[in-house]
Amino acid sequence: MLKASSAVSPDVTDEDSQLFRQSIAGARPITQDKIPPVAALSKQKRRADVSANTLANDLFYFSDQYEGYIDQGGSHNYVQTGDDVHLSGRLKRGEFQPQVILDLHGMTSAEAKIELAGLLAYCEQKHLNCACVVHGKGLGILARKVPNWLIQHPNVRAFHTAPKSWGKNGALLLLLKIKA
Template structure:
């Protein structure tokens, strides 16, 4: 083990001369985030879902869709023919997520996890069953999906996959 050399008196004076006139910074009064109580501890998986949902999906953004026809979207530059295949039911979903009983925050986290899982497993199409109910998720889900960079498009599902209460989502495969 090596011993540290003692600091010379000249170095101490040089240091003091260099920092002369420097004022200390005021400490910000930002409180750290509180951890949930023991009853509501969040698991690492839930934290990851939450961070993914917050990163991709903003509640402030509201997409506008044609009110006359079925709910559909195609990412700019994506092949519209593939989205038409969703409408005709030619592309069956590899995964189905049923959001019945979920609130907005839970639904947002589950959709982020669904897309992450689908991309990880190289799935091309997923189905999100949002239901109709009070229209909360029916309005929010399409606006969230438009924001995700891996969503090439979506279309209202055919009756066999949920009709007006579901969306078939086409995902971009990453190589």
């Protein structure tokens, strides 16, 4: 292995080099006076405060084996049997504004199922009738599972792919039953 030679420019003379050494003869290194950065706390996604019983009841409706919804292309839409058939069109046009938004980005399907059950319980508790579920596009795993889960829940009246302002193909707008 070759030893690294001193990096001296051909323009620097011995006299210049000697003069530089004399000028820094009394210098000492500067001590580190900077405070090292502290790692910022990560923003944890929090589930709405819902009792364990309600969550267990809502999870009861979600089966991974059930394939009730078949994707037929670009947009997802569903209207519960016996409800107004025009609801999905009204959701598509953005006539309903979501009162709460659930973001499922970065979650596993098990975590997403729990969060979705929590959202439905929260909407029931707070008497909210419209919600937005952002599942993202990614590999499409949640995009396939979320509609199947929603069809199984009795409080979901209708859903449709969200308008562009609420996430387009990566989100669903839900219309829920409000119990008095």
